[in-house]
Amino acid sequence: MSGHQIQNPHSYPHGLTPAEYCWERLADMFPAFVDRHGEHPDDAPTWRDGLNLLTPAQVSHGLQVLLTSGREFAPSLPLFLQMAKSADRQTPTHQISHDANQWNTPEGFIRAKINLMLLSITYRFYQDRPDVTKEQAQRIGQKITQRAQYTRKVARDFAGLLKEAREANPTKGEGEVWRDEVHPALLKAVKEQIFTPCVESVLS
Numbered sequence: 001m002s003g004h005q006i007q008n009p010h011s012y013p014h015g016l017t018p019a020e021y022c023w024e025r026l027a028d029m030f031p032a033f034v035d036r037h038g039e040h041p042d043d044a045p046t047w048r049d050g051l052n053l054l055t056p057a058q059v060s061h062g063l064q065v066l067l068t069s070g071r072e073f074a075p076s077l078p079l080f081l082q083m084a085k086s087a088d089r090q091t092p093t094h095q096i097s098h099d100a101n102q103w104n105t106p107e108g109f110i111r112a113k114i115n116l117m118l119l120s121i122t123y124r125f126y127q128d129r130p131d132v133t134k135e136q137a138q139r140i141g142q143k144i145t146q147r148a149q150y151t152r153k154v155a156r157d158f159a160g161l162l163k164e165a166r167e168a169n170p171t172k173g174e175g176e177v178w179r180d181e182v183h184p185a186l187l188k189a190v191k192e193q194i195f196t197p198c199v200e201s202v203l204s
Contacts, residue, residue: 017041018059019051022080025063025116029123030074050077058084060115067122068141070134106159110186114151117190118144125199136202143198150193158186 016024019041026033041048054062062084066075075083122140126132132140165181172180 017052018054018056019048022051022054022059022063025119026074028120029067033074036074047077050081054081054084056112061086063119064141067119067126068134068137070137106162107155110155110158110162111151113183113186114155114190114194117187118195121191121195125195132203139202140198143201144194147194147198154186154189154193158182158189161185 023034023041037044037047041051051059062080065083065086066080069083074080126137162178162182165177166174169177169181
């Protein structure tokens with residue numbers, strides 16, 4: 001592993017750098033991505049350093065644009081950076097992630113988790129529904145943006161639930177509390193309150 005490691009200026013869930021967060025998502029979307037670039041960002045220093053310059057909002061926007069683009073193959077680094085930075089010039093299609101300092105609050109943590117869940121749910125949905133057109137996928141993304149108020153409400157509600165679960169289970173570690181007490185209910189809420197209504201409004 002070579003190349004200069006750019007200091008990560010942001011805080012990501014579980015201490016991930018922007019590059020590590022993107023790497024996981026890109027590997028999920030395009031399995032051949034790691035075959036070409038490696039299992040970890042450090043295996044591709046140019047990609048690593050470029051991705052580590054992105055803000056959380058840019059990362060979220062870039063991944064959502066990529067997810068709804070209909071591409072069969074991963075983009076080049078310059079193209080992905082262009083997708084991500086287009087968030088600075090227009091309204092993002094995915095209003096889940098906000099300023100980096102908000103990611104360090106309980107609500108910000110939940111919003112980051114919601115963002116991750118939506119990316120995963122959406123990707124799997126498109127895999128199961130190859131009949132969905134690119135235009136429909138873009139409209140679904142727009143509908144998700146329009147339900148930002150529901151996203152904020154879910155994040156507030158589950159930030160409180162996470163706090164209560166931690167207090168009620170003092171002998172459990174953070175990971176156990178999240179996995180056993182919060183994650184299943186949050187995933188259900190994201191599907192029922194955010195994703196499914198958006199899909200049904202476009203495809204029904």
